[in-house]
Amino acid sequence: MSHPESSSHLSRREILRGGAAVGVALALCPAAPALAQKKTVKLAFIGPLTGGTASNGLGGRNSFLLAVQERNADPKSKYQYETEVLDDECKPTVAVQAALKASSDPQVVAGVTHYCSVTAIATVDTYHKAGMPAMVWGAVLPEITYSHDYIEITRVNGTMINQNNVAADFAVKSLGFKTFALIHDTTDYGRAHAKWFTEFVEKAGGKILSAQGTAKDQKDYAAELTRAKGDKPEVIWYGGLTPDGVRVKVQMDKLGVRAQFQGTSGIKSDTYNETAGPSAEGTLAFVEGAPTEKLPGGKKFLDAYAKAAFKEPSEAYGPFAYVAANLVIDAIEAVGPDRAKVAQRLKRTKNANTIIGPVEFDDHGQNTVSLISKYVSQDGKWVLWEDSEYASGKRTLPGLKYKKL
Numbered sequence: 001m002s003h004p005e006s007s008s009h010l011s012r013r014e015i016l017r018g019g020a021a022v023g024v025a026l027a028l029c030p031a032a033p034a035l036a037q038k039k040t041v042k043l044a045f046i047g048p049l050t051g052g053t054a055s056n057g058l059g060g061r062n063s064f065l066l067a068v069q070e071r072n073a074d075p076k077s078k079y080q081y082e083t084e085v086l087d088d089e090c091k092p093t094v095a096v097q098a099a100l101k102a103s104s105d106p107q108v109v110a111g112v113t114h115y116c117s118v119t120a121i122a123t124v125d126t127y128h129k130a131g132m133p134a135m136v137w138g139a140v141l142p143e144i145t146y147s148h149d150y151i152e153i154t155r156v157n158g159t160m161i162n163q164n165n166v167a168a169d170f171a172v173k174s175l176g177f178k179t180f181a182l183i184h185d186t187t188d189y190g191r192a193h194a195k196w197f198t199e200f201v202e203k204a205g206g207k208i209l210s211a212q213g214t215a216k217d218q219k220d221y222a223a224e225l226t227r228a229k230g231d232k233p234e235v236i237w238y239g240g241l242t243p244d245g246v247r248v249k250v251q252m253d254k255l256g257v258r259a260q261f262q263g264t265s266g267i268k269s270d271t272y273n274e275t276a277g278p279s280a281e282g283t284l285a286f287v288e289g290a291p292t293e294k295l296p297g298g299k300k301f302l303d304a305y306a307k308a309a310f311k312e313p314s315e316a317y318g319p320f321a322y323v324a325a326n327l328v329i330d331a332i333e334a335v336g337p338d339r340a341k342v343a344q345r346l347k348r349t350k351n352a353n354t355i356i357g358p359v360e361f362d363d364h365g366q367n368t369v370s371l372i373s374k375y376v377s378q379d380g381k382w383v384l385w386e387d388s389e390y391a392s393g394k395r396t397l398p399g400l401k402y403k404k405l
Contacts, residue, residue: 038080041337043068043328044102044111045321046095047138048119049087052217052243055271056115059315060137061085063301064112066308067325078333084108088119090241095119096126103130109337110134110346112324115317116241117141117189127152133331133343135324138317140265140288141192145366151343154361156327157320158288158369160193163265166372167286168200171262177235177399181228181259182211183221183248184239190216193239193264209233218244221251229257234399241266246276253279260284260399268316273380282390282398283377287316288369289356291384295319297355323354 045064048057068081084102088095095114102108103126111127114120115138127134128150136144136155140163145155171177180201184190191213198208209231212224225248228236236259238248245267252261261283268285276283292298292314301322305314314322327349328342335341352359359367374385378395389395 038078039337040082041079041109041332042082042084042105042107043325044084044086044105044108044113045325046086046088046098046102046111046113046119046123047115047321048090049085051089051091052271053090053116053241053269055242055269055312056138056315056317057087057090058312059318060112060115060321062308062310062312063305063314063318063322064137064325066305066310067322067329069308070304071326071329077329079337081329088114088116090116090119092118092122095123099123099126099134103127103132108132109332109339110328110342112137112321112328114139117144117192118187120144121147121188124148124150124153131339131343133328133339133346135328135346137321137324139189141188143188143192145364149364151347151365152339154346154349154365154367156324156356156359156367157317158372159366160264161196162370163286163288163372164193164196165200166374167262167264167284168197168204168206170286170374171235171260171284172201172204172206175260175397175400176403177206177260179207179209179231179233180235180237181209181231181233182237182239183224183228184211184213185216185218185241185244186213187216187240189241189266190239193266197237197239214240214244216240216244219247221248222255225251225255225257228259229255233259234403235260235262238263238267240264242269242272242275246272246279249276249283250279258398258402258405260397260402265316268375268382270313270315270382273377273382276377277380280377280380282395284385284397285375285377285382287373287375289319289371290373292316292319294384295355296357301355319356323356323359326354327352327359 047060086098110133113134117139120139140160142159184194265287273280331342331345349361375382
């Protein structure tokens with residue numbers, strides 16, 4: 001398995017050409033004679049294929065392609081599916097252009113769209129105006145589904161609300177931390193995480209000593225960390241994505257900040273451990289849903305993913321992209337390749353059987369993912385808290401060691 005970063009060196013043109021080639025290859029793959037008579041339907045995938053969050057985007061892309069590949073190999077499928085793979089770079093302006101490209105193509109019936117909250121929220125109006133169904137597979141900002149009544153927008157993964165509730169309760173009630181210094185990026189994603197985490201920490205009985213907003217992709221956190229160090233918090237909490245989370249944690253150690261480091265689902269990637277190195281040890285992060293291997297269909301998914309021989313890992317949100325693709329295809333199979341009919345069908349999804357468990361959308365197209373998994377970085381890997389040596393008492397979290405000093 002190669003490192004996700006290796007794919008980030010590809011140009012956007014190469015990535016788009018590669019995604020299109022996969023789609024065409026799937027569409028032209030020889031099988032039963034009847035397959036050639038099937039009508040071709042085009043699906044779009046949009047996510048960050050380059051940049052600091054590329055590992056998550058590539059895992060999502062591969063999982064999406066796996067679902068399409070499996071459906072094209074199914075003789076019962078009514079249609080043959082092609083793919084349009086687009087890179088949003090985790091940047092709102094790029095995402096809007098990708099959304100316009102996909103939605104303006106009448107052959108694209110629906111899309112599996114966006115890992116980053118800043119890109120997902122920036123594009124909802126685009127999909128709505130074009131009437132193109134778009135199922136979000138990774139972004140967690142609540143407003144993506146709850147700030148409008150667009151029938152075109154659904155989301156298979158959960159929101160950050162439950163995530164922050166569990167994260168705050170675990171830190172305060174289970175681990176006994178009482179004081180927190182917050183650092184977050186100033187995107188909608190970072191600000192919203194800070195808002196919800198603050199609310200739940202205070203509700204649990206903890207105290208926020210300071211909250212500092214920083215620029216996305218900021219390189220130097222010395223000023224913010226020096227101020228936080230002066231507050232003497234038990235926990236430094238970061239609301240942002242992997243590249244910045246790595247810099248915050250590494251610079252914490254260099255500055256001698258003696259506190260537990262805790263982040264959002266945005267830092268829960270293989271890249272975080274690989275890039276932060278020894279500094280990653282003992283970091284806490286929280287993600288919606290169970291670990292892939294413990295999902296109802298997790299083993300089947302992982303086996304199929306391994307057999308497909310993708311170069312990059314599926315990452316935490318890969319299963320959600322896989323489920324989103326299957327739900328979209330199920331809707332097309334049921335009502336035909338008509339955007340309006342597919343949107344209506346998806347919005348009415350109730351108790352759908354998927355590898356992540358039952359999926360059911362509320363009136364806003366939001367799936368309820370009540371389970372939040374707690375992770376700790378242990379020996380360069382993310383380990384479910386309950387399975388970790390920290391939970392068993394064989395190891396002690398850095399923050400708990402500092403509390404005893």
